[in-house]
Amino acid sequence: MQKIHVSLGKRSYPITIASGLFQDPTAFLPLKMGNKAMLVTNQTLAPIYLDVIKDSLKQLKIEVDQIILPDGEQYKTLSVMEQVFTALLKKSHGRDTTLIALGGGVIGDLTGFAASCYQRGVRFIQVPTTLLSQVDSSVGGKTAVNHLLGKNMIGTFYQPMSVVIDINCLKTLPARELSSGLAEVIKYGIIVDSAFFIWLEEHLDELLSVDANAMEYCIRRCCEIKTKIISLDETEQGIRALLNLGHTYGHAIEVEMGYGNWLHGEAVAAGIIMASQTAYRFGQLNNQDVSRIKKLIARAGLPVTGPKNMTPESYLPHLMRDKKVLSGELRLILPTAIGQSEIRMGLDHKQIISAIADCCY
Ligand code: NAD
Ligand code: GLY
Numbered sequence: 001m002q003k004i005h006v007s008l009g010k011r012s013y014p015i016t017i018a019s020g021l022f023q024d025p026t027a028f029l030p031l032k033m034g035n036k037a038m039l040v041t042n043q044t045l046a047p048i049y050l051d052v053i054k055d056s057l058k059q060l061k062i063e064v065d066q067i068i069l070p071d072g073e074q075y076k077t078l079s080v081m082e083q084v085f086t087a088l089l090k091k092s093h094g095r096d097t098t099l100i101a102l103g104g105g106v107i108g109d110l111t112g113f114a115a116s117c118y119q120r121g122v123r124f125i126q127v128p129t130t131l132l133s134q135v136d137s138s139v140g141g142k143t144a145v146n147h148l149l150g151k152n153m154i155g156t157f158y159q160p161m162s163v164v165i166d167i168n169c170l171k172t173l174p175a176r177e178l179s180s181g182l183a184e185v186i187k188y189g190i191i192v193d194s195a196f197f198i199w200l201e202e203h204l205d206e207l208l209s210v211d212a213n214a215m216e217y218c219i220r221r222c223c224e225i226k227t228k229i230i231s232l233d234e235t236e237q238g239i240r241a242l243l244n245l246g247h248t249y250g251h252a253i254e255v256e257m258g259y260g261n262w263l264h265g266e267a268v269a270a271g272i273i274m275a276s277q278t279a280y281r282f283g284q285l286n287n288q289d290v291s292r293i294k295k296l297i298a299r300a301g302l303p304v305t306g307p308k309n310m311t312p313e314s315y316l317p318h319l320m321r322d323k324k325v326l327s328g329e330l331r332l333i334l335p336t337a338i339g340q341s342e343i344r345m346g347l348d349h350k351q352i353i354s355a356i357a358d359c360c361y
Contacts, residue, residue, distance in 0.1 A: 001016065001017070001018040002016070002017040002018065002216065002220045003015070003016055003017075004017070004220065004223050004224060004227055005227075006139065006140075006159070006163075006227050006230060006231065007227075007231045008159060008230070008231060008234055011141075011159040011234075013159060013160060013161055013162050013163065014162050014163070015138075015139060015162070015163040015165065015223050015227070016162070016163070016164055016165065017134075017165040017167065017216060017219055017220055017223070018165075018166065018167065018216075019166065019167045019168045019212055019216075020166065020168055021164055021165070021166035021168075022049060022052045022053050022056065022127075022166045022168070022169070023052060023055075023056060024056065025056040025057070025059040025060050027056070027164045027166075028056060028057060028060060028062075028100075028125065028162075028164065029060070030123075030125070030161050030162050031057070031060060031062050031098060031125075032060065032062075033060065033061040033062075034061065034063075035062050035063070035096070035097075035098060036062070036063045036064075036065075036093055036094075036096065036097045036098070037057060037062050037063070037064045037065070037097060037098045037099070037100055038064075038065050038066070038067060038084075038087065038088055038091070038093055038097060038098075038099050038100065039053065039054070039057075039064055039065070039066040039067070039100045039102055040066075040067050040069065040084055040099055040100065040101055040102065040103075040107060040110075040111040040114070041066070041067075041068055041069070041101075041102040041103050041107060042068060042069050042070065042071040042103055042106075042107055043068055043069070043070060043071050044071045045071075045102060045103050045107075045129060046066075046068045048169075048172055049102060049129065049169065050066060050068075050102070053100075053102060053127070054066070057100075064100075065087065065091045065093070067083065067084055067087040069083065069084075069107070069110075071106075072106070072259075072260045073106055073146070073254070073259040073260040073263075073264070074258075074259045074260045075106070076106045076109060076110050076144075076145050076146050076259070077145050077146060078145055078154065080110065080145075081110055081113060081114050081145055084099075084110070084111065084114040084118075085114065085117075085118060088118055093118075093122075094119070095119045095120075095122055096122075097118075097122050097123075098122065098123040098124060098125060098161070099111050099114060099115045099118075099122060099123070099124040099125075100124070100125045100127060101124060101125070101126050101127060101128075101138075101160075102127045102129065103127075103128075103129055103130075103133070104128065104129055104130035104132060104133045104137075104177070105128075105130065105132055105133045105136070105137035105138075105264065108126050108128055108133050108137050108138050109137060109142070109143050109144050109145070109152070109155070110143075110145055111124060111143075112124055112126070112141070112142075112143030112156075112158055112160065113143035113144055113145060113154075113155050113156060113158070115143075115158065116143055116156040116158035117156075121158070123161045124158075124160050124161065125160055125161055125162050125163075125164065126138035126139075126160045126162070126163045126164070127163075127164045127166075128163065128165060129166075129169045129173070130170075130173055130177055130180075130181055131170060131173065131177070131178055131180075131181025131182065131185070131215075131219075132177070132180055132181035132183075132184050132264065132265055133181075134165045134167075134170075134181070134219050134223075135181060135184055135185055135188075135218070135219055135222035135223065135226075136181075136184040136222065136226065136243075138160070138163045138165070139163055139223055139226050139227065139230070140159075140226055140227075140230045140234075140240075140243075141157050141158050141159035141160065141230075141234070142155065142157060143155045143156050143157070143158050144156075146259060148255075149255070149321070150251070150255060150318075150321050151251040151254050151255055151259075152251070152323075153321075153323075157234065157235050159234075163223075165219060165223075167212060167215050167216055167219065170210050170215060171210060173210075175208075175301070176263065176301070177263065178207075178208070178210070179208075179265065179266075179300050179301035179302050180263040180264060180265025180266055180302075181265055182204075182207065182208075182265065182300040182301075182302065183246070183264075183265035183266065183268045183269040183272065183297070183300070183302055184222070184265060184268065185200065185207075185218060185222055186200060186269075186272070186293075186296055186297060186300065187243070187245050187246060187268065187272060188221070188222050188225045188226070189338065189339065190245060190272065190276075190293060190335050190338055190339070190341065191242045191243070191245050191333070191335070191339075191340075191341040192225060192229075192242065192339060192340070192341070193221075193225060193339055194337070194338045194339025194340075195339070196221055196225070197292075197296070197338050197339060199217075199221075200218075200296060201292070201296060203218075204296065204299055204300060208300070208301070226243065229242070229243060238343075241324055241331070241333060241343050242333055242341050242342075242343070244324065244333050245271075245272055245275055245333045245335065245341060246268045246269070246270075246271030246272035246273075246274070246275050246333075247268055247271060247333075248271065248275075248319055248322045248324065248330075248332060248333070249267075249270065249271030249274040249275065249306075249315060249319070249356070250264070250267035250268040250269075250270065250271035251267070251271075251318065251322065252271075252310075252314075252315045252318030252319060253267040253270060253271070253306060253307060253310065254267045255318055256307070256310055256314060256315075256318065257307055257310070262307065265302065266302055266303055269297050269300070269302035269303055269304070270302075270303045270304065270305060270306045270307075270359065272293065272297065273293070273294060273297065273304050273305070273359050274306070274355060274356050274359045275332065275333060275334055275335065276289070276290045276293050276294070276334075276335055277290065277355045277356075277358045277359050278332065278334060278347070278351070278352055278355035278356075279334040279335050279336065280355075281351055281354065281355045281358075282334070282344075282347065282351065284334055284335075284336050284344075285334070285335050285336060285337065286337075289335070289337055289338050292338060293335070293338070304359070305359050305360060305361055306356065306359055306360050308360075308361050310360070311360075312353045312354070312356040312357040312360055313353055315353070315356050316349065316352075316353065319352070324343075326345075329345050329346070330345065330347065330349070330352075331343050331344065331345045332344050332345075332347060332352070
């Protein structure tokens with residue numbers, strides 16, 4: 001079992017990583033006898049994991065209710081979030097309740113946002129079930145829902161009270177979703193950790209076959225990197241923005257293609273290639289590093305070009321709505337080498353579009 005401590009003063013919390021945690025009531029121990037909880041999950045996960053987690057909670061004498069939401073990025077909305085509030089109110093949950101997010105990043109982001117608003121804030125636990133949510137979205141307290149005009153545009157910073165990562169559940173994850181999670185994994189290597197990037201080059205096949213030892217190391221390393229960044233910059237005033245490598249372009253793809261058509265990790269993967277190509281055009285990144293990034297992303301089963309039906313120009317309005325835009329100025333995260341990246345502003349838009357064109361069909 002691996003334990004990582006997210007150090008944020010009063011908002012600190014543990015991340016526990018192991019196989020078989022869902023069957024272990026102690027994994028949920030911040031909850032204690034007499035507590036009330038609401039399990040939030042979706043229609044795909046409920047039949048697989050709801051009963052086992054409810055059994056563990058019942059062993060702790062937790063009074064547990066559940067709400068099962070529709071599955072998909074297109075349901076990460078304010079109106080679906082309202083269903084969570086309705087369920088909480090119908091079952092008379094008060095300020096001492098705890099929401100438990102059982103699912104991938106969609107359930108985690110939506111449940112965290114609901115927890116931050118319900119009766120002005122109640123506790124919540126992240127129980128991430130996708131690789132993407134285990135290495136990224138369950139840690140760090142970014143919560144959100146989408147708007148038709150922009151991804152994750154409505155949300156809060158609100159930390160969970162713990163993160164419970166059971167590696168076993170990756171065995172039921174579809175291969176396409178596993179690849180999607182690998183985009184965020186590769187991101188960590190590119191932005192700050194060249195040794196981890198090399199480890200990924202050497203161990204990618206083990207990750208693709210969900211080898212437990214490789215997976216445990218990978219998830220732990222990603223959580224360690226993210227935890228360190230979060231502890232320095234919880235609300236993204238600076239260095240945390242590096243975690244958005246590829247996301248500015250990726251969010252444009254997700255919105256333009258319709259939520260759920262390109263998976264988040266697929267859009268981020270194409271976005272990482274675009275960011276690398278932009279860095280190359282501006283003389284910041286050498287050709288060899290661009291090639292290594294492209295090769296690893298392709299080996300992970302991820303796209304290295306944008307969607308066929310998106311023109312390079314169509315990205316720009318989305319880029320300009322990005323949350324990193326400051327005083328109307330676009331800010332992009334660009335790699336400067338494998339294991340190094342920086343926030344760049346003042347870049348010529350024509351060059352940015354040309355770099356995107358290099359990554360289109
Ligand atoms: P997701 O939550 O949609 O889950 C992917 C699919 O896999 C769903 O169909 C889900 O039902 C299914 N699934 C989940 N776990 C499973 C399992 N163990 N077995 C079988 N099926 C399973 O997608 P995701 O990739 O986990 O998350 C993407 C979301 O995360 C996006 O909305 C993105 O914006 C968000 N995100 C947030 C942060 C953050 O910091 N908060 C970071 C990265 C991404
Ligand atoms: N996934 C980006 C962040 O947490 O900041």
